[in-house]
Amino acid sequence: MSTEGRGQVWRRLRAQRAAVAGGAVIATLVLVAVAAPLFTAIEGQNTTAYHPELVDSAAGGVPLGSFGGISADHWLGVEPGTGRDLFARLIYGARISLGVAIGATVVQVLLGVVIGLAAGLGNRFLDELLSRTTDVMLALPSLVFAIALLAVVPAGFPRPVLLVLVIGLLGWGGTSRIVRAQVLTLKSLDYVAAARLGGSGTWRIARRELLPSLAAPVITYAAVLLPLNINSEAGLSFLGIGVQPPTPSWGQMLSSATTWYEADPAYVLLPAGFLLVTVVGFTLLGEGVRTALDPRAASRLRVGTGRKREEASV
Amino acid sequence: MTGLLTFLLRRAGSAVLVLLALSAVLYAVFYIAPGDPAQLACGPKCGAEQLAQVRQNLALGDPVWLQYWHFLQGIVTGHDYSTGTGTEHCGAPCLGLSYQSGEQVTGILGEKLPATASLAIGAMVLWLIMGVGSGLVSAVRRGRFTERALTGFTLVGTATPVFITGILLLMLFCSVLQWLPYPSYVPFTEDPEQWAWNLVLPWFALAFLESAKYARITRSSLLETLAEDHVRTFRAYGVGERAIVWRHALRGALPPVIALSAMDFGTMFGGAVLTETLFGIPGIGQKLVTSVRTEDLPVVLGVTLAMGCFVVLANAVADVLYALADRRVVLT
Numbered sequence: 001m002s003t004e005g006r007g008q009v010w011r012r013l014r015a016q017r018a019a020v021a022g023g024a025v026i027a028t029l030v031l032v033a034v035a036a037p038l039f040t041a042i043e044g045q046n047t048t049a050y051h052p053e054l055v056d057s058a059a060g061g062v063p064l065g066s067f068g069g070i071s072a073d074h075w076l077g078v079e080p081g082t083g084r085d086l087f088a089r090l091i092y093g094a095r096i097s098l099g100v101a102i103g104a105t106v107v108q109v110l111l112g113v114v115i116g117l118a119a120g121l122g123n124r125f126l127d128e129l130l131s132r133t134t135d136v137m138l139a140l141p142s143l144v145f146a147i148a149l150l151a152v153v154p155a156g157f158p159r160p161v162l163l164v165l166v167i168g169l170l171g172w173g174g175t176s177r178i179v180r181a182q183v184l185t186l187k188s189l190d191y192v193a194a195a196r197l198g199g200s201g202t203w204r205i206a207r208r209e210l211l212p213s214l215a216a217p218v219i220t221y222a223a224v225l226l227p228l229n230i231n232s233e234a235g236l237s238f239l240g241i242g243v244q245p246p247t248p249s250w251g252q253m254l255s256s257a258t259t260w261y262e263a264d265p266a267y268v269l270l271p272a273g274f275l276l277v278t279v280v281g282f283t284l285l286g287e288g289v290r291t292a293l294d295p296r297a298a299s300r301l302r303v304g305t306g307r308k309r310e311e312a313s314v
Numbered sequence: 315m316t317g318l319l320t321f322l323l324r325r326a327g328s329a330v331l332v333l334l335a336l337s338a339v340l341y342a343v344f345y346i347a348p349g350d351p352a353q354l355a356c357g358p359k360c361g362a363e364q365l366a367q368v369r370q371n372l373a374l375g376d377p378v379w380l381q382y383w384h385f386l387q388g389i390v391t392g393h394d395y396s397t398g399t400g401t402e403h404c405g406a407p408c409l410g411l412s413y414q415s416g417e418q419v420t421g422i423l424g425e426k427l428p429a430t431a432s433l434a435i436g437a438m439v440l441w442l443i444m445g446v447g448s449g450l451v452s453a454v455r456r457g458r459f460t461e462r463a464l465t466g467f468t469l470v471g472t473a474t475p476v477f478i479t480g481i482l483l484l485m486l487f488c489s490v491l492q493w494l495p496y497p498s499y500v501p502f503t504e505d506p507e508q509w510a511w512n513l514v515l516p517w518f519a520l521a522f523l524e525s526a527k528y529a530r531i532t533r534s535s536l537l538e539t540l541a542e543d544h545v546r547t548f549r550a551y552g553v554g555e556r557a558i559v560w561r562h563a564l565r566g567a568l569p570p571v572i573a574l575s576a577m578d579f580g581t582m583f584g585g586a587v588l589t590e591t592l593f594g595i596p597g598i599g600q601k602l603v604t605s606v607r608t609e610d611l612p613v614v615l616g617v618t619l620a621m622g623c624f625v626v627l628a629n630a631v632a633d634v635l636y637a638l639a640d641r642r643v644v645l646t
Contacts, residue, residue, distance in 0.1 A: 136332050139629050141581055141621060143588070144602065148340065148618040151606040152347035152354065231475045235588050238477050239603050254477060258592060261481060262489045272478045279473045287469075 012292035019288020025281035033094040040088045043075055047092050047248050051083030060263065068266030079253075080264045089248035090274055096237075096249045097278060100163045101229040107168025108229075109222050112175020113214065117206050119176065120183025131180065137173035143235060145170055150241045159243050167232050171225065178217050186210055216293040223286030227279045234275055250275045321637060329630040336622045337389075341382050344615055356413045357609050368413060371395050385410075409616035414608060419616030422601060429499055430597035433520070433589065434582035436513055438575060440521035445528025446571060452529065453536035454559060464529060471526030480519040480592045487515060499595050516593045520586070524578060531574065532567050539566035573636035580628020583621065 013019055032039060040046055054069055055061045061081040063069030068077030068086065076087040119130035146166045153162055186192055186209075195209050236242035237251030245252065253271040261268045347354060352368045360368070372381065387393070388408040395402045395411050404411055409419035448467070452460040487494045497515055500508040539545060540563050548558050587599035594600070598617060605613040 132328075132331075133335075136335060139332070139625060140336075141625050144599075144618055144621045147587065147602060147606055148614055149343060151609070151611065151614045152344055227473060231473075234475055235477070238475075238588065239591055241603070241606055251477075254481065258481060258484075261485045265485060265489075268481055268485060272481065276474060276478060279475075280469065283469055283473050 009292045013288050016288045016291060018284045019291070022281040022284025022286075022288065025277060026285055029094055029278055029281070030098060032091050033098050036088075036091045036095055039091055040085075043073075043085070043087060045074065045085035045088045047084065047088045048246055049084065051078055051085075054078045054083040055080060062263045063266075068264055068270070070266075076270055077266055080260050080267055086267070086270060089253065090250070090270060093248045093250045093253065093271065094274065094278075096160060096243050096247065097230055097233060097275070100160055100167070100233040100243075101226055103160075103164035104167035104171065104229045104232070105222055105225045107164060108171045108225055109175055109218060111168065111172035113179050113211075113218060115172065116176035116179025117183060117210065119180040120187065121202055121206060127180075130176070134173045134176050134180075137170070138177070140170070142167075142170040143232065146232065146236060147239070147241055150236065155244075159247070163233055163236065163242055167229055171229070171232075174225070175218065175221055178221055179214055182214055182217055183210055186213055220286075220290045220293050223282070223289045226286065227282040230275070230279050230282065318637075322634060325630050325633055329626050332626050333623060336626070337386065337619055338382065340615060340619060340622075341385060342378075344611065345378055345381075354609075354611050357611070360413065364413065409619060410612040412605075412610050412613045414610045417613075419613055419620070422613065423598060423617065423620055426596060426598045426601050428501060429595050430583055430586060430590070430599065432499075432502060432509065432513060433516055433586055433595055433597060434579055436510075436517040437520035437524070437582065437586075438579055440517050441524040441528060441578075442571070442575060444521055445525035446532045446567075448525070449529035449532025449567075450536065450559070450564070453533045453540070454555075456537075464533065468526040468530055471522055474523065475588070476519055476523050477588050477592045479522050480516065480589060483515045483519055497593050499593075513595075516589050516595060519593075520582070520589055528571060528574065531570050535567040535570055536563050539563040569636050569639035572639055573632040576632035576635055577628050580625045580631070583624040583628075 013023075054065075054074070055063050055078065063078045063080055063083070065071060065077075068080075069083075070077045074085050074087065076085075076090060078084060079086055079089065115130055115134070119127045119134070122130070149166050149170075150162065192205060192209050195205050200208070233242055233249070234251035234254070237249040238255045240252070240255060242251060243249040250271040254268065254275070257268040257271065344354065345351060352365050352372060353360065355372060356365055356368045376384075384393070388404065388406075388410075390406055392406040393404045393408040395404060402411070402416075404418050405420070407420060409423070411418050412422070448464065452464045484496070488496050494511065494515065497512045500512050502509045536559070540558070545558060545562060548562065549555075583598065586595075586597065587603060589595070590597045590599040591603055598621065602614065602617045602621070605611075605617065
């Protein structure tokens, strides 16, 4: 994509209020997640310290005080039962959620692009093989297969990395299908034929001529994948098969919250809220990116290119 | 008619191929997994004596492809397992045997199927009513407000994980309003009324997630049909708007809705893991999770394969239904 094209996409993105809101939410979350140690240092808490004095052991471990024990020391209250600081656990949970989702999306996109390119450029046999494999990948209930894969890996393997790999390996089907379709269209265009006549090999054509044109659809689809991957990680951790304690994750907090929703609603609402805001934020941003990159949709936005405006003013 | 027959045969053939590929991959994963396969199959609490039996049953001395072949053979013809006291016959389709509980996977599936089916059927009825209904309304009353409401509903509905919807429903109806008791599954054969009351919340949780998709599809295909020439001709002849929508336009929206339902119904059988776990419904999904927790790998393998089966079957059925319902589809 040329610099001018990039500027134009950026302008179209900024013209959409919902996308800007989603982007702002995500940017804030990423910032908080990256600076999590700083924030917990300011608060003076950590994710693991137990505070039995902050929960009412007579009432089964419900946090003392209102709204789940919110206080100047514990900004979002404490976990029922253990009294661990919720703010610290939530923002460290954001690290897991965002880290796993972004990592898995990268794996999915890389695999999808490579496989889609190979299917689109390869011979008939390779195309048939890869396309059928893609169909299978898309048809599978990926959550079930993620569960099965996670079951066979020994407990010692670092869990977040494992989640990135499993979610990534099971989710490349959509990208590869889109890339293959794009490649088939692009292949027949004159400029690719010209490159071929000019003596470029398949690899060079893929890299120099096709990849740049694939950027827009792939980025659009990656934006759709991100919130799905956030939900996958949360779901697996909710089932107790994802991130293992004591590492905090939102899905895991929600799973333990299922026994507390009556006594301590705040403990349910906080991780649920964080998760929802993140997913909706990514979805809005993704929708905006799609509109910004789609030349047909963009005309509805009534955002001219910079150049046109200049011409008009002259 | 021959076109339809070849289409059906081709579709069935590709479904079988997919299932074969699936079983091979699953088997390979379990074989390649680090550690002793016998120990993996038997579980962490397995004694030396039992381990030797497992080794004999799995015939670990044979080459991998032969082991896989025996596994496939077991599915078609059944398989004999030697236990401490004698042999246990696992009838076809034999998907394996749990060394921890001594149960056969097929038996487990049969036992857990009613709960999963209860969940899937009720949820599907609800999401069809909610989804098609709201799609219909928003297509007929076109306007900024309905359009925005539907977009918002679709966005939140599809983005919210089912366990969040579920917990919020539990909080609202069981804890705050106290209209419903905390759900605990009652089999239909025992007490149909209690069965329904205890499944209402999971049904709604799933329907909320799924119906958004149906609303969008119904709306877009209705709008498409309503803009077609023949509908304009009906209008010109003075056919009422109601008749146009119900008798003509809705018919055009049916094929995608039917196909999608078939697919989602299959996925429910293979993937209502989260809903079943949250609401404590003793179905296939919950069994999968508990087997993972107890490291009962033969059950994990068998159940996963069965779930893949349901989904592949549902996809094939969806394709066939779509082709039958929409005569515009060219059969290949």
